[in-house]
Amino acid sequence: MAKQITREKAQELFLSMLKGANVDLAAMVEERLKKALEPLEARLKEQQTTRFNDIMRGHGRGDGEDRKAKSAAVGRMVRLLAMAKGDHEKAIVYATKMFGAEDMAVKALSAGQADAGGFLVxxxxxxxxxxxxxxxxxxRRMNPTTLPMDQGALSIPKLTGGATAAYTGEGQNIGSSQQTTGMLDLVWKKLAALVPISNDLLRFSTVSPNADAVVRDDIVSAMALREDLAFIRGDGLTGTPKGLRNWAPAANVLTVNATVNLANITVDLGTLVLALENADVRMIRPGWLMAPRTKHFLMTIRDGNGNFAFREEMLAGNLWGFPFATTTQIPINLAVTGTAESEIYMTDFVDAVIAEASEIVIDASPNAAYFDSASSAVVSSFSRDETVIRAISRHDFGMRHDASVAVLSDVDWV
Known part of the structure; x- marks a missing residue:
């Protein structure tokens, strides 16, 4: 049988062996580690140098920063196209000369292509x-389902009636039923945003990132407002998408109680939620849409003890536990039973579908005429020393389950 030794004895024997070999263990380990780490340190130094240089040029960011850079590059790209009067090749020359070949705007211009209707981003x-x-x-903020539609049309199966199940006794036939299905057919609708830009902004802000953001945000804001109007109240005619108001089944369009008090308001809100739940809507991403006037009223109404009824919850962004959003694209001048009425929408946005093309078309003209809503007249950009930017996106909107929308009409809460 082998003789067992203690842990302490083993350590003592090991140390004596090292001393006998006259080996400087620390020096040996340090030398080997140094050699092993040399390639790693060199690579790390190279990465740090590259990142520093990229940051100084405005690139080399993380994912979030890279996305910001790309969106800002679109604003710069639009300005360059405007300076080049819509000429794609000239815009690339300007961009390279002003910002360098590695600038994100140069990459955006190079990645896109000239199109008969403008520049395809x-x-x-x-x-x-x-x-x-x-x-x-x-x-979009309420997180609907978004799908690509680059071929101009998209058909999505939708369930209009479910199969049924039943208990059956011993030896009895099991009844069968069929699902009732349909198709949600979406087709490109063209949204064109016209944004006039002062030529002074183009002349004197050639290297300003703030000017790039102004151009980009003007385009995005114009598109967002018109989208909301279509996605909420569009009639589906004359080339516009069919919005929530016209997807809602008649049974889900409810009328507000004529007497405005907290009890009736609470019942009205609850009736909207109940309309969806009674239709077996899944309530995965439910949310409210309303006009700012309606939000203000709900946040200021008090109960009999003087306490705010909904204010605390709404300050956190919810109403009845569901998120809400406000937009002036929901009118407050509807005339159903009065003259200053509005609407409230309750929707499960998981069933709302936005299908869109993955590309936007940009064009610029210093000689265009456009309708100025402020003066209700057609004006010349040339006479105003402006360049008109036109951005075109293509999309459609629909509901996979019509009953996932409920509307409260005749809302005159002020």
């Missing part, structure tokens, strides 16, 4: 503009 840069629509468009 590459999908990777168009996506950043579309993403910026999310916080500006209340419908």
């Amino acid at each position: 590459a999908p990777e840069f168009s996506a950043e503009v579309i993403e910026l629509l999310r916080p500006m468009s209340v419908v």
